Amino acid sequence: MIRVLLVEDSATMRAHLRESLAADPELQVVGEALDGPQAVELVGRLRPDVVTMDMMLPTMSGLAATEHIMAEFPTPILVVSSADRQELFSTYNALAAGAVDVLEKPRGDASDASWGLRLCSAVRLVSRIRVITHPRARLDGRNRGAGPPPSSGPPPVAAAPVQAAPVPVRETALQAVAVGASTGGPGALTDLLRALPSGFRAPVLCVQHIAASEPFAVAFSDWLAGQTGRDVAYARDGVPLRSLGGRVLLAPPDRHMLIADGLVRLSGAPPRHSCRPSVDVLFDSVAAECGAAAAGCLLTGMGRDGAEGLLRMRSRGATTFAQDEASCVVYGMPREAALLGAAAYILPPARIAARLEDLAPVAGVRR
Template structure:
C-alpha cells in the first residue's frame, strides 16, 4: 500500500484528489493538509510515501513547504498545480528544490478525460523514487552543497575546441540544469542544446524557458527548426514540447519522429546527431533522471571523441539515466553539475569564437 498525504487548500479539489486516489487499491490517503505548515508537520508525524502538493497555499506556500520537507523529512513530492503563470514559476522552483514531478490540475474541459488515472499513475511512479536531503535545503544556516568541499577538477584533455554542448535531463532536471548553467562563466559562448523531459501539459513546458532564463541569467529559449548552430553562440536552446531536436548539416532540426524510450524529445536523438555532426568538438552531459534515455547516445558521443559527463549519484534526485551511462562506460567524468560546468569552461574557446 502506498501511503499518500494530500496538501490542498481548496475543499473541492481536496475531495477530488481523495476520491481519485481512493479508487486505486494500491493507494491510501493517510492525511490531508490545508496549508504548508500543516503539511510539514504531518509529513514528520505520518511519514507518508508520497505527498501531493499544491503551490498556492495560505500561511506557508507549497514551495516553502517543499523546501522544509526536503531538508527535514525527504519524501517524494508530486506537485499538483494549475497553469497560471505565477503558479507555474512556483512549480519550477519546487522542482528545483527537490519535488519529483508535476501534474496539472483539471481544467474543466475535454483535456480532463483520464485525469484520475494519470494522477494515480503519477503517484505510483513518484513513490518508487528514492529521494535525498536536497542540496538546496538550508541546514544549520548553510546548504549541504556548501558544507561539502568540491572535488578537484581533472586536468583538461588535449583535443578540439568546444563547439557545442549537448545536455539531457529528466526527473530532477530543472534543479540540476540551473546549477550547471549558473556555474558557467558569464562569457561562455559555446551553444548549449538541451533536452529536458517534462511530463506535463504544454503550458507547463512552454514556461520552462522563461523560468530557466530567470534562474540563470542566460539567454534561454526554445529551438526553432533550421537555425544555424553558429547563430546559437551564447544561447541555451531547449527542445520544444513533443519535438525531437538534433543537429544536421550545421543546422538545428526539429521533428516528430517516433519516441525513443517512450520519450519525445529524446536525449538519445540529440546525442547521436551531435556525435555524428560534431565528433570531438562536442561535449555531452547526462543529468539526473529516471530510465535510460541518453545513455547509449552518450556512449556514441564518447566513441566519436567527445568529452562526456554523467551527473554523480550524490547530487542526483534520481540516479537512473546517469547510472546507465556509467555502467556502459559512456562517461569520461562523473561529477556534480557545478563541476561539470567548470570542465566545460576549461574546454571552451578562449575568445568565444566557435571552431
C-alpha cells in the same frame, strides 16, 4: 500499498484528489493538510510514501513546504499545479528544491476525463523514486537527521572515481554542448548554467523530460532564463548551429531535437525509451555531426535515456560527463551511463560547468 498525503487548501480540489486516488486499490490517502506548516508536521508524523503538493497555500507556500520537507523528511513530492503563470514559476522553484514531478490540475475541458487515471499513474511513478536530502538542505544545515522512507528503488551503483586531472587541451573548437535531464533536471540545469561564465560561447542544447502543456513549457524557458541569466529559448527548426553561440536551446514538448547538416532540426519521429523529446536522439546526432568537437552531459533522471547516446558521443571523441550520485535527485540515467562506461567524468553540475569552461573559449578572455 502506497500511502499518500494530500496538501491542498481547496475543499473541492481535495475531494477530487481523494476520489481519484480511491479508484486505485493500491493507493491510500493517509492524511490531508490545508496549509504548509500542517503539511510539514504531517509528513514528519505520518511518513507517507508520496505527497501531492499544491503551490498556492495559506500561511506557508507550497514551495516553502517543499523545501522544509526535503530538508527534514525527504519524501517524493508530486506538485499538482495550475497553469497560472505565478504558480508555474513556483512549481519550477519547487522542482529545483527537490520535488520530483508535476501534474497540471484539471483544465475544465475534455482532457479532464482521464485526469484521475493520470494522477494515479503519476503517484505510482513518483513513489518508486529514491529521494535524498536535498543538497540545498545539507548546505543550509536544516536536516534533522531523519532518513528517507523505505524505498524499492534500485540499489546505488559504485560510481567511477571522479576524474581530477585537467581536461586535455582541445585541438578543435567546441561546437556544441548537449545536455539531457529528467526528474530533478530543473535544479541540476540551473546549477550547471549558473556556473558557466557569462562569456561561454558554445551553444548548449538541452533535452529536459517534463510533462508540459504549452503554458508549462513557455514558463519553463522563462523561469530557466531568469534563474541563470542566460539566453534560453525553445528550439526552432532549421536554425544554423553556428549562429547560436552562447545560447541555450530547449527541445520543445513532444518534439525530438537533433543536429543534421549543421542545422538544428525538430522531429515528430516515434518516441525512444517512451520519450519524445529523447536525450539519445540528441546525443546520437551530435556524435555524428560534431564528433570530438562536442561535449555531452547526462544529468539526474529516471530511466536510461541518454546513456547509450553518451557512449556514442564518447566513442566519437567527445568529452562526456555524468552527474554524480550525491547531487542527483534520481540517480537513474547517470547510473546507466556509469555502468556503460559512457562518462569520462562523474561530477556535480557546477564542477561539470568548470570543466566545460576549460573546453570552450570565453568571450573577452585570452587563453
